[in-house]
Structures are given as C-alpha cells and as structure tokens.
Amino acid sequence: MNTWKIKPTSDLLAPYVEYIWALQVTEPSQQSALLLPNPSANAILSPPEDKHVYRKNGFELEVQGGHWLSAYTEELYVDDLHPRQLLGVKFFPDGAFGLGLMRAESANQKLIQPLPSCFQWQDEMDINCPDAAAHIIESQLLSLPPIDEQRIWKSVHEARLYINEGKSLDLLPMSRRTLERQFALVTGLSLKQYEQMVKMDRLIWAIYQEQNEKIDWSDLAYRFGFSDQPHLIRQLKKAIGVTPKRYLIEKHLSIDLFGDFSN
Template sequence: MSILSGEDQIHWLQAPANASVAKYVQCYWLIEKRPDIHTYSYPKLNPDPAAHLIISPSDQAYRHDTCSGSTTGAGSHWLYPHQNTFELDHSQPFIHLGIKFHIGALYSLPECSGNTPRLDEVAQIQGTTLLSEREINQDVLIALARKEAKLCCDQLDALLMPWFEECTEDQHSKITCKALHQLDDSIISSLGQQLHCSQRTLERSFQRVTGLTLKQCQSMNKLEAMLEYLYQRSSAELDWVEIALKFGFSDQPHLIRYLKKQLGFTPKTYEKQRGLTIDVYGGVSSISS
C-alpha cells in the first residue's frame, strides 16, 4: 500500500487483495481536502485511458471543465476514459473514494457489455448495479476509508466480487488484454505479428473494447510515465533535452509541442507551477499549496 499524506490532503492508494477483483480493478484510492486547508483550487487531471467509479457523499458537488464545456453534479459518479485534460474544482472541502479499473475492463461488465465505450465523459451514477443491488452505504464506506484503508479495501473486494462473477470475456477482450501487456514496450505496427493475429483484427478489437486506438492509449501511458518521472525530480534535475530523448521525442521542440497540446502549458511553466497538473485518481499525485 502506498500512503501519501501532508497538510493539504489525505491520500492513499492500494491494490485489491482478491486476485479475482484485481483482474478488473487496478487500485482503490482516497483523496480528501479538509476545511482548514488551503491549496490550489483548480488542479488539472491528466488524460487517462482507465475508467474510475468515484464514491462521494450524495450532497457533495463536483465540476469538471474542458475547453469544450463543463460537467457538474453531486455525489457518486463515473469518470470515463478521457483524452482531454480536465480542470477540477477543488475550491471547497471534498472527499472521494475511488475504484480505478484496468483499461478496457468495463467492456466485460454485464451492464456495459455490448455498449460502445464511453469516452471523455463524467456521468452521474444512476441505477449502477454496484451501488444499487449491492446496497453499498456510501457514508459508511467513506468513514471506513478515512479510518482504516485496508479494511475499506477488503470491504470493496467483498462488494465487487459478486459483480465480477457475472463478467464475460470474448475474443476481443482477450486479445486486448494481451496487447495492453505489451503496448508500452512495442512498436504498434508489429504488435499484431507478436500476438499472432492480423494488425487490422488487433486494432478493431482494441478500439471495440477500450474506445481508443492503440496509438492513443500508448500516448496517454507515455504521458503518465513522463509526468511521474518529472514529479520525482526537482527543477534543477530536469534536463528537457534528455527527457525528450528518454520518452521517445525527436527533440525538445517536439516535447514542448506535445505538452502544450496535451496539458496546455510548456515545460518551463510546469517547472514553476507543478501543482497545475495532477492525476490524484489512482496515479501521480502532485498537489501544491
């Protein structure tokens, strides 16, 4: 278990203990902003190919802004895979308990099976099997998450198991799973040959399961790895030419264009305002006060 705590937040992240649950869930996480703490109020959430089920108090408001508009609501909600960077409203105290699914995992869930994957959406939970039929008491779970992370994760494992027992996997989900294990270390054009299928079959199955192309998913994974690398180092340690080469960019200008497109700012801006970019939802955490 990884626990990050500071004056501005309580944040823990833990993988499921149950192997059957871990097949579909990457991790559980908690983040909280207390009333007596003042932090950066509008952090950014990195693009993410994974879906999250976010459990929150029913009267707690949320807001996600992109260049194309805003999504607002209250209580528990889905955060679907998103290629865009979201700006979050953290101006008020809040708490989120999250379930981060593996990429493409929703495809196998009974209530999602056969549906076109949803992308770049935040949606209020309405009639979700997990919360309705399993009779999850959100307030009890959140209180437990605050007090004892391991017990909360064990409870989530127990609640999720009946849900995942109903999952079905077809040839599309199986080939996508194999592709995901090799995607970050492979040349996309040769991946079909490595998996003993045609490249066209692989591309079609992958997009059917995840909603993303292989290239889009690989790019988001690379961005996450790069931001984690940057977060772990001080400004004095950052050599942007070296970083560009390390993460497969042809040169520093290529890296600058990429960051501006994905996140809306240059490397120099990142050095000055690291708190602008976060993935608190089961990934890199770098909230600055």
C-alpha cells in the same frame, strides 16, 4: 486533505482493478487540481449531497454524489471549492470492460456518467478506515456476473501489457486491424492514443522527478522517441495544457487517485 489508495486483496479482481482510493477534502481551496490525461476509468462513490466540479476545454461539468469518470485524452481540472469525500475504483484501461461495466456506461462516450448499479455509497463507509471501506467496495465488485466476451478481453489485456513493456504488437496472433477494433471496443481508445498516453505519462514522470529547471530537453526528446526538442514541447503542451516552463514552476500534479502522481 486525506488520501489513500489500496490494491485489491482479491485475486479475482487484481487483473481488472489497479487500486481502490479515497479522497477527503476538509479545507476547500480556490486552486484547481490538474488531472493528467488518463486511459483508465474511475468509479467514484460519494455521499449524494457532495458536489463535484470538473472543467475541460472551458466547459464546467458539475455532478452531485457518485459518478463514473471515463478515460480522457486531454487535461482535466477538478475544483476543491466544497468539502467532499470520495471513495473510488481506478480500473486498468481494459478492466471495466472485463468486469462488464465498460460497454453499458461508455456507450455514448460521455466523460461523466451515472454509476453502475452495483456501486452504492453506504453509511458504514469510513474514509478513515481504509481496509474496511475497500472491503465493502470489493464486495460490490465481486457481485458482478462474468462477461461473455472473456476472449476479447484477454486479447486486449495482452496487447496492453505488450505496449507497457515495449514489445512489438506484431508478435500477437491477430491482425492489426482486428486488434485496433477490439482495443477500441474494450478501452474506448485507439491503439495510437494509448501508446501516446503511455509515452507521455513516462515523460511527465521523468520531468516531475527533476530537482531543478535545468532540463536537457534535447536528451529527453531522444530518450522518449520525439524527432526533436520542439516536437517534444508541442506534444507536452498539447497533453497537459500548459508550457513545460510553467509546468516545471508549478508542478501542480493531481493526487494519485486520478493518475500516477501525488502533490
């Protein structure tokens, strides 16, 4: 398996794009990768003959070639049963809207959707040449016209940074009701959903860094603001679909391109 990720080199794209990534599956596997809940959309470019299979809540979603993967609040699995190659863009949660891609591609809230027309798989895209492949994708993104709703995007962008930094949203110059409405419009998530995903992301990363199974769950519950150990464990199982004990044994995190972890 060949993977890489690169931050955008264009200052114009930096506020919107977290990174450009690649994945090449050369040896198919029967084991599915767990993709943790993710507040960010991904534009995935792939040769039209390549098959991609996702599984969620017992349902199987199959797609050929390039596609748009919306933000998702529950665990998602992806199968590596077939050789395939992908180049993609992971946007910040507000980034797709800021570039004019979110509203058109997420109006019906489907998990898998067609790629926006600005993205095209090209024969000269070579996963083994990261800088050149990333440059082509950046060029496609830079061809997008500016959006008319920059003011809304800036408000939500600032709110998201406040959440990430642990600042109170009461410091922002707008009502909570207005912020809730704008945040849902721009990210497809409620403020509560995003705040919970940020907290769970940090919790899961803390667990993943443990070198053994002897974790002080009560201490973790206190550090991450859960009422007690059972509350933490219930929320963790709800987020990743497996018990903490099983997760510690398997630690079957996905590669970076769909989240913040590598296996």
